[in-house]
Amino acid sequence: MQGSNAGRADASPLTRARWRLTDAADTMLSALFPGRARRLTPYIFLIPAFLIVGVIVAGLFYIGDSSLRVLDRSTFLQSEDYSLENYVNIYERAGYRSVLFRTFSGTAIVTITVLLLSFPYAYLMVRTQSSFLRKFLLFNLFLPFFLGQVVRAYGWLIILGQEGLVNGILGQLGLANISVLYTNTAVLIGLIQYMLPFGVLMLAPALTAIDSDIEAASEGLGAKWYQTLWHVVLPLAKPGFVAATVVVFTITLTEFAIPAILGGGTNDYVANAIYDAFFRVSDMGAGSALGVVLIVIGTTLVSVLFALMGTGTVGFLKEDK
């Protein structure tokens, strides 16, 4: 590691140069931020990330602005004046209401299922004594990431189609075909598979932090496994569950590709409706308004979760540990 040569007289010229550079930078820093100004350090540290996310936020100004303008169908330009018409429209259109309902209920189902499926996987990955098994489980987790959503969705097309793998097997067994593809069920299957690795990755660090001795102690005091699970492990793993919930919930809520490919066109989620407003209806105002509504609802729900459950491992400070 870098620092191990420190203090050795025979350090290379390059290393010496680096020391001098560091020294100079240090002198500069203490000149710029003497004493009390050190309090600014965390804020300075946050600047680059703040600016990068700021690119999205800057874009939201354009989106917010156009959500308040109405499309003029004779020039296909947006109106000069502001109005709330696009928002009223969302409330009034039955199609938007059912898309919003489908999205939120689907997101809830996906989040709960992913949490249930993630816990055992993360637990085994963390607790197993076998290094090989741990690596295998991790590998199996990372691999689908590389495949991307589109390709994975096409994998499901092959598996679930009328003449696909599942129906092929059912046919061999003399059973009736299933028609799952292009239904909301297919979308849910695709979403759960897509989100599962995210869930496990968010949950695992929290489980790692739980000392296995605590479990042993609980059982040593006569607790059954389910008592240990319910009263010891799950409460200690709460920050991980909060983190996994936030990630799975927010990403699923705004998901586009999987409902588009597996839903057959009649099982849209909000992101698909936004896409349609932008592109098929050429109405940027309508799409923007729907986007703003989704962002506001999503952010509000996350802040409620934070208020109720703490911020988990996605939060600032060690307050939740």
Next chain:
Amino acid sequence: MFRAAPFRIAVWSVVVFNIIFLGLPTVVIVLASFTAGDLLTFPPEGFSLRWYERLLGMRDFREALGRSLQVALFCTLFAMPSGTLAALAMVRYRIRFARTLQLYFLLPFTVPLVVSGIGMMYVFGDMRVLGSLWPVGLATCAINLPFMIWSVSSAVNRLDPDLENAAANCGATPLQAFFTVTIPALMPGIITGALLMFILALNEFIVSIFLVDASIVTLPVWMYTSIRNIITPDLAAVSVVYILFAIVSIFALDRWVGLDIFLKSK
């Protein structure tokens, strides 16, 4: 707890289900890519490498792949310093408006990608930088940055503050301590986060669609726009190329960091 048979059985059944559930589309796509037929089917019709030959012969594919690697590299280079500093700031210091900042840093996930993409098209358009690859890298970094921050955060949580204090006691200046003690100790988190950012950028297409044109098209956009039109087995062959990347990077990660460094419990 894990010694109890019912728990063990329950855990293993779910894990086996998960392994199949996670792996099935991958296996199907990989096998289908070797088909000798014209259609993406399972089981594949015969065995051939014709779709790979076709793919490698395509200039568009090679160029798009090269651009995607550049985008992923830009993304990772933006993400590593910004994510590391942000994670340190979050975990190490008490910050005002922490709750609001938390929600701010979740915006990449709460804003639908279609909306981020169109917004960024206008932002970069006003900045007159559309047509280069680095804005695409910056955009893919912005939409996935929370993953980088969290990967490093969990490493910061693990980091013993006494290490830095010891360095300071031995006469290290703050910057020396930062570069010789803090950063190396956070390396596993930084590398894991970087790998995740790299992968996600390599596969990103929804935001990228708005930021590239045909002369700088990236691989996922090229796949989404051209191959989605006629679903031939080259789509599957591209995926296998991605999987090769996956295996190489995961192997590299294991060598450099040790895959299980985080997850081994005490």
Next chain:
Amino acid sequence: MSIKDPRLSKLVMPRRRFLTSAAALGVASMGAGAFPRLAFGQDEPEKPAEIIVRAWGGVWMESLAEGVSKPFEEATGIRVRHDLTEDNEMQPRIWAAVAQNRTPPIHVNWDTSTNATQSALRGVCDTLTPDMVPNLEGLLPAAQPTGFDGAFPIVNCYSYVYVLAYRDEAFPDGPPESWDVMLDPRFRGRVALYNDGIGFEPVSVVMGGGSMDDIPDNMEPAWEFYRQLREQQPLLGEDPDFTNWFQRGEIDVACTIISNARAAKQAGIPVSWTVPREGAKYDTDALWVPAGLPDNEAYWAKQYVNAALAPENMENWCSMLGLPPLRAGLEGPEDLVGDPAYPTTEEDFARLLNIPTPILVEHQSDWFAQFRDIMQS
């Protein structure tokens, strides 16, 4: 798949007369007087290394590449790159580029006439003039966009019919005679439409008990028909999805453009098409050059449009698509002679349904939104 099939190429590319095409291009650059020096073949605006043409995928791109881009490349040495971004996704990108005074992302847009007219109304089209695009001469009247006082901000190139395509196996007793087959319980979950309902409006109005006179003021019959259709759990997709779904046995009937059905058939998928007794909608597609290109690139983009309108190229391009070009005297593909979905005479067109472009431009977005609303409920 389909278009890589050598049988198909033979069938739809009867003759290749690139030399003549090149000659046509030569004529093109000798426009009438506006660029006198060009007549000597010198001092042409500087050639870009490549131009980008937006196209639809599958048979659409292949036909354009073979019929137009290839002769253009051979005549000019400019590489043509096809951008397969959906027309709907491309539109806001061009609009944003023009609004921000940026160079648009493509040189030539191949677009539905309705979308193209929207862009023309918004003022993002670089007008085509006969001195720059001499092949505008001699086109049929329908090539001219309505509402622009004889100017050509866009040029319509061919017409096409949204046919009822069906899987042969599902109809052993001959083709379905009415669109009401879409409501047949046998085909529940096996019916497909475009995902914005495009191409179906006049049919849906008629099927819902209305008449052509109801358009656009009383669309309720159409919505009623859509509500019945919704119960059938239709699949909604884009051009390539139809071929794909027929191939995988996912659907039995679809309302799609004849070119998609024909490409599927030529690729060996047992699919046919018909124009039911209620008729079927026909429409046109257009080419246009976005405003805001550097002068030399705009020049060559217009030369590309000119090449597409050259009789020889137009014939090859449209034959491969199986669509009647908007220029008289061109030969059509043999397999479509007498096909009601390949209209060439007044009588042929009279059997079909058409909604004038200005009405589509004004109302189609609302219809799309209404269609979505019903299908998502």
